[in-house]
Amino acid sequence: MKNVLQIDGKEKTFRTLANLYQKVWGLKDHQSIYENFLRHSTYEGYQGLATENSQGEIIGFAYGYTSLPGQYYNNLLIREFGPEEKEKWFGNCFEFVELLVDPLYRKQGYGRLLAGHLLEGINHNTAILTTQAKNHAAQHLYRQLGLQVIKEPFYPNVQSEPFVIMGKE
Template identity: 45%
Template sequence: MVRVLKIDKQVWNHSIKERLIKHSNYKGFRDYVINSVEGDIIGFSYGYTSSPGQYYHDLISNEVSQIEYDKWLVDCFEFVELAVHPLYRNQGYGKLLINELLRGVKNRTVVLTTQSNDQSAHNL
């Protein structure tokens, strides 16, 4: 985890250490890391099973109908973070991080939230 925390500051200019530690204890937590041949981290992704009491689960549930809640948030995997070092962007690593993280996920649905103005996330 220490190596992952080095890249988070390069991607977001702040640390996600406390959040990552908290999330790593959630049910269904999984992560995927890509390393360069030199051993540096190219990128990482992680997520967990979405459950009542978690920030985004509750945020989304307050904005959707019961039918939408049942469709999307019951038995849901929440894709939480995706980070690719700036030097390695636009080379397919984001797609690889997504695909590998989700490989083997057994939940019925997967949700990802992002800021509405994050064009890179929307393009990916």
């Protein structure tokens, strides 16, 4: 039975999330990952969910928060939109920041479970996220949850591969 848990905000939980993120992406700087997760949990409208395997180990998580001026990704994203689009998409927007599932548990419905519950639990007019343009599996999942590509390509930085911006009203 797959279950969804609220991320409890405890240091140990955020360290576990950072460990999983580090493992999946092969990153070295655990402390900055942990600090980002901890900081994001203090943002207005924060919602965080996790799921566990049968041994009680966190194997996936998803989170986001209200997208507000001054936040790193909000500042990047709004540059891609004209004034009317900015108001439509960012006037009262939930920024879906992260969906991550341990590769050993992918293709088993955990990502859909987490993303679906996260999007159902928000009180915003819109939701917005980014994913790599070549990540067709993620785009397919998000389309099934009602999101659509609203901008492509999107380059978060000059060295970045292309991304797409997806949104849902």
